[in-house]
Amino acid sequence: MKRATILSLLVASVVLGACQSNKNNSAWSEKSEEGSQAATATTATTAPAAASATTSGKGIGPVDHVDVASLDESNRPNGAQLFQEKCSACHKLDEKYIGPALAGITERRQPEWILNMILNPEVMIQQDPTAKALLAQYIAPMANQHLTREQAECILVYFREHDEELADDDHEDEHEDDEHEASSTAGQSAGGH
Secondary structure (H helix, E strand, C coil), rough: CCHHHHHHHHHHHHHHHHHHHHHHHHHHHHHHHHHHHHHHHHHHHHHHHHHHHHHHHCCCCCCCCCCCCCCCHHHHHHHHHHHHHEEEECCCCCCCCCCCCCCCHHHCCCCCHHCCCCCCCCHHHCCCHHHHHHHHHCCCCCCCCCHHHHHHHHHHHHHHHHHHHHHHHHHHHHHHHHHHHHHHHHHHHCCCC
């Protein structure tokens, strides 16, 4: 009899816990809908600007121009450290993780888009077609790390230099392959093949 009573209490606790959890989720959903409605109202007033930003490939946010020539390359160590501290829980450079692999990002995206995604991820995943597609693919939305533009630019420098190194490595590999192929062909010719 005691076992039945304890089991009943345990089941009731689980059911009540699940109901309470649903109430919390409902409250979150209502808040999300309110925020979404507010964002929609804001979007309606800024829709032309947002539309031009998305069609330009620069994303949506505070960054509308980046002079890549003026980026301070000495900020790479700062960018590497910020990436490790703020981004590496979800991103790896050379492999997909919770988020996409970031190697080659500066070849795929404009610098303005990268900075806007770092600085303004909530709006980007709601309004930017590329960010929406990434959210659909990876499911987890990018978290806002509340970085300054200067910090985001340090990360951009880190990405750019990493991608340049990759391109240099690829070019060297191609050159080595060409030399190997040329020596193999010469060896075959000398051997009478």
